[in-house]
Amino acid sequence: MKTYSISQLSEEFGVTPRAIRFYEDEELLKPTRQGQSRIYAQRDRVRLALILRGKRLGFSLVEIKEMLDLYDLKDGQATQLSYTIRKFDERINSLERQRADIEQALSELRAGRAHFELQLAGKPSSRASGDGDHGRLIGYGLNASAQD
Amino acid sequence: MKTYSISQLSEEFGVTPRAIRFYEDEELLKPTRQGQSRIYAQRDRVRLALILRGKRLGFSLVEIKEMLDLYDLKDGQATQLSYTIRKFDERINSLERQRADIEQALSELRAGRAHFELQLAGKPSSRASGDGDHGRLIGYGLNASAQD
DNA sequence: CGCGCTCTTGACGTTTACGTCAACGGAAGT
């Protein structure tokens, strides 16, 4: 059966050998040895692919490790599957929240940008606060009503 | 003129005193002193609000500091305004990329979730490889073309 | 005077996923 050296996997997946060794330190990979050198079999190669995929999806190495470990246990897969599904759901929820936050920030940023553009165009920015900028918090003009 | 203690600002804005002192270390705030204690004036209070707003929008403290510093220079505001607009544009672009990444991850996650659901429901998922049992591995997309 | 409270200044700890040397080991090529 085919095996791989660390540099082969490194090149194939576009990650540094350091990263691959790190995954081993973290017990996500357990290659065999030939003397001192690490030898990666298909199993390891697949696990590495899964690790990188997990990372792309935003899972932490710890989470990925748990999924892989459960996969190894293979107790009929029920445990692993439901765990993984739960993790996926969590991740989905988290990403949806993130997306909402981003939308929010984007609309504020666009509004702010527009406001600055106007100012650049010459408008002095209508200030009337006295100390009432509190809830709305100082529009986009950082106008620190110097009332001290 | 009204002033504030660190704990007042801390409570009002829901941040720890430690954070506020940190902003001072980073030179985003420069409260005056009364003996050893820090005294925050309106100016500082407004700047704190701006700092927190900047954070919500995803700017780093360094970026926020640069915007505030330029605001202080106030050289007719042209410099500050164009700098800030540029920063906003960068941030907008960055967020749009992030959002695209999230959409991508979300669709992969949903597909993966669906796949696992099916397996849980009993489907053995089409096997073909004969070697280990890594061929099937969480496929639906990252099937490590087991060519060994 | 002692108590409690707010405030201060260090200064090290935390998290995540590696990067970056340093120093060394064994095999292959010339």
Next chain:
DNA sequence: ACTTCCGTTGACGTAAACGTCAAGAGCGCG
């Protein structure tokens, strides 16, 4: 033998934004 290459094991460094003590200082109260 010498150099080149690939590989190895430490071990410290990095980034961001604070958290978490530790050890005092200063003040008002009873």
